[in-house]
Amino acid sequence: MSDAKLLVAKNVSVSFKIHGQYVQAIEDVSLSVRPNEVVALVGESGSGKSTFATSIIGLHDLTLTQVTGQILVNQRDVLNLAPAEWTQVRGAEIGMIFQDPLAALNPLMKIGDQIKEALAVHDVYQEPQYNDRVIELLNQVGIPFPERVANEFPHQLSGGMRQRVVIALAIANKPKLIIADEPTTALDATIQAQILDLLQDIQAENGAGIILITHDLSVVAEVADRVAVMYAGxxxxxxxxxxxxxxxxxxxxxxxxxxxxxxxxxxxxxxxxxxxxxxxxxxxxxxxxxxxxxxxxxxxxxxxxxxxxxxxxxxxxxxxxxxxxxxxxxxx
Structure with missing residues (x-):
């Protein structure tokens, strides 16, 4: 495993504004991730796992949230990025697989159009290549009949299929750091196993580092290299x-x-x-x-x-x- 670190988070604290006062949710959290490494974040709901993860990818509303410390992604401190710079980092350097795929997908857009939108933001591909890349991604995440699925809406797909689409969106621009927030929640055991195998295949192909947020210790034992246990932030x-x-x-x-x-x-x-x-x-x-x-x-x-x-x-x-x-x- 390479000694180069994709992520170095140092002394990260996050506070939320509640009734006019800031209340600290996580305090002094430090974590690193290397290429080809799966680091699991475990703990009960409310332990601070997702709060920490969303601070890495800059999804907090800074009018109501204070984030301090240092978060280095590919040696660049992302806490100092302007909004326009964040747009280039999200998806290209950091991909995120959200816990609820139905909520993460736009219900009014076809699957193919949503993936094209993720590609267009980063100008990696030319317009004529978009359709080919969409089909390639849907194939990569194991979706049968990708041409048909690309023209369907999220509500027309099963939970497992939607989760695969969310993974396709997360890896569309081949980010080196992937945050997977409860990627197998509410899926049956067979589909869970398929999703975990898919994540491992993607990691092997891209050399990505993965932060796996979960409360399922059997999943941790199966796929993680290192484990951080969180409680009360x-x-x-x-x-x-x-x-x-x-x-x-x-x-x-x-x-x-x-x-x-x-x-x-x-x-x-x-x-x-x-x-x-x-x-x-x-x-x-x-x-x-x-x-x-x-x-x-x-x-x-x-x-x-x-x-x-x-x-x-x-x-x-x-x-x-x-x-x-x-x-x-x-x-x-």
């Missing part, structure tokens, strides 16, 4: 995928893995993480907020101030010190 653990699954440390990571259904589990009951992710206005970034959901731990452990992300073994980072003493409530 912070990364609480990061490691190579094999290391994370074999040797999870942070209480949240261990809880996620324990709650994942497994054939090896002899118990009739599925482990459930008590409580919920705190709301945006209730997050205290000076504490490990997950420990509010582990009331059986000693008070001094749960109230650790400003827990830091530290490298405990090469390439394995964990926030705070609670992992050193953590046990589940039913453990001796």
């Amino acid at each position: 912070q990364i609480v653990e990061e490691a190579e995928v094999g290391e994370l699954f074999a040797n999870p440390k942070h209480p949240y990571t261990r809880s996620l893995l324990r709650s994942n259904p497994s054939l090896d589990n002899e118990s009739d009951e599925l482990y459930v993480i008590q409580g919920t992710v705190p709301g945006l206005t209730h997050i205290d970034h000076h504490r490990d907020m997950f420990l509010d959901r582990t009331p059986w731990l000693p008070e001094d452990v749960r109230q650790e101030v400003d827990p830091k992300l530290a490298e405990i073994t090469p390439g394995h980072w964990v926030r705070g010190n609670a992992w050193r003493v953590f046990k589940f409530a039913d453990e001796d």
Whole structure:
């Protein structure tokens, strides 16, 4: 794997304006992605995964959002780009596969016209080449009868087909960095497997780096090279995928893995993480907020101030010190 980094995000924080005041959603998040690497972002809904991803591709409304830190894409800090420059970066250098393909597609435009529009923005192809490139892309993402599909509207396609179209849009201009936000949500198991295989084929062909946002740990185990676990707007653990699954440390990571259904589990009951992710206005970034959901731990452990992300073994980072003493409530 190349040492050159497609993405280097350093100390990224995002705040949203709520009732006239800015409330911090993610705090001090750092992450990098190399060519041919899949980095998975995992965590429950509300952990900050999509907020971080949309800051990378510049989709926040800056009249209501503050984004600080540094985000280098191909060594250029995209946080300093003008709107016109962003138009050239999106699609050409960064592609995004959105979670809801029906919402991501224009319901009033035919599929082929939407892909042509994505091509036209970047002037990579000449007008006569557009139709050929559209058919090529639809073929590449495994859509049968591409000529027919190019002339159909999004509502005429199945969920799996729409997801393939969204992937075709994301890779139309061959970006080196692809953000896949829950690309297999609401798809059945067979279609999920096909979409994951498709992403891996695209990566192999283009040498792209992929940020895969998901809550499905089985998907992570199958396709990711490295995993960053997010909770309440912070990364609480990061490691190579094999290391994370074999040797999870942070209480949240261990809880996620324990709650994942497994054939090896002899118990009739599925482990459930008590409580919920705190709301945006209730997050205290000076504490490990997950420990509010582990009331059986000693008070001094749960109230650790400003827990830091530290490298405990090469390439394995964990926030705070609670992992050193953590046990589940039913453990001796």
